[in-house]
Amino acid sequence: xxxxxxxxxxxxxxxxxxxxxxxxxxxxxxxxxxxxxxxxxxxxxxxxxxxxxxxxxxxxxxxxxxxxxxxxxxxxxxxxxxxxxxxxxxxxxxxxxxxxxxxxxxxxxxxxxxxxxxxxxxxxxxxxxxxxxxxxxxxxxxxxxxxxxxxxxxxxxxxxxxxxxxxxxxxxxxxxxxxxxxxxxxxxxxxxx
Numbered sequence: 724x725x726x727x728x729x730x731x732x733x734x735x736x737x738x739x740x741x742x743x744x745x746x747x748x749x750x751x752x753x754x755x756x757x758x759x760x761x762x763x764x765x766x767x768x769x770x771x772x773x774x775x776x777x778x779x780x781x782x783x784x785x786x787x788x789x790x791x792x793x794x795x796x797x798x799x800x801x802x803x804x805x806x807x808x809x810x811x812x813x814x815x816x817x818x819x820x821x822x823x824x825x826x827x828x829x830x831x832x833x834x835x836x837x838x839x840x841x842x843x844x845x846x847x848x849x850x851x852x853x854x855x856x857x858x859x860x861x862x863x864x865x866x867x868x869x870x871x872x873x874x875x876x877x878x879x880x881x882x883x884x885x886x887x888x889x890x891x892x893x894x895x896x897x898x899x900x901x902x903x904x905x906x907x908x909x910x911x912x913x914x915x916x
Contacts, residue, residue, distance in 0.1 A: 757817045761810045762886040768806035769877040769886070775799035776874050783867050784860075787842070790849040797842050800870065804835060807888070814888045831894040834910040835873070838866045841906065865904035872901050 775796055779786045787793040811828040845863050857863070876898050880889075889897075895911050 754817065757813055761813050761888060764806045764810035764813070765886040765888055766881065768803045768810060769881040771799060771806060772803035773874050773878045773881065775803070776871055783871070784864055787845070787863075787867070788849070790846050793842060793846045793849065797839055797846070800835070800839060804832065808832070811888045811890075827891045828888070830891045830910045831889075834907060835870075837906050837909070838870055838904070841866045862904065866906070869902045869904045869907070872903075873898060876901075 776783070778795075778799075787796055808828075815828075841859075841862060845857060845859070848857050880886075891911065899907060899911055
């Protein structure tokens with residue numbers, strides 16, 4: 724009887740170990756699949772953002788003076804941001820980053836959204852066919868310069884095969900000081916890179 728009980732305990736122990744190994748492998752595989760998806764979304768985001776500038780074979784300000792070109796540019800940046808948003812949500816949902824749950828992605832997104840809002844206002848002006856010069860051309864030029872700065876940063880990340888989701892801390896430390904537009908002053912309050 725004791726021998727049978729020992730055998731049953733040993734079999735249960737072996738089954739428990741087997742189940743733990745199975746669960747560990749399943750979790751590891753799911754995490755790897757999600758990490759690969761995050762990398763795919765991030766690489767697509769980076770390339771899409773970069774390509775918004777690459778398709779232009781003339782001065783960017785001349786290019787966006789055409790409302791349809793400006794719409795294409797805005798849509799490219801929005802698509803890049805959508806890919807980034809999906810990647811950041813997957814990171815948060817599956818806790819795939821090493822930065823902990825306090826990692827935030829909102830302020831850098833809000834800043835880029837503010838840039839796009841400026842461009843939408845400019846597009847609205849262009850489409851209205853109003854006479855006279857646009858009053859905020861210098862601001863639009865700075866917005867384009869800032870977006871180009873971000874594109875250059877993303878290009879560097881892409882060339883280094885860095886497809887990890889960056890957070891607001893990363894953006895602040897690596898990009899913020901290089902941005903020229905005063906729009907940035909409304910974001911990253913309290914950051915001290």
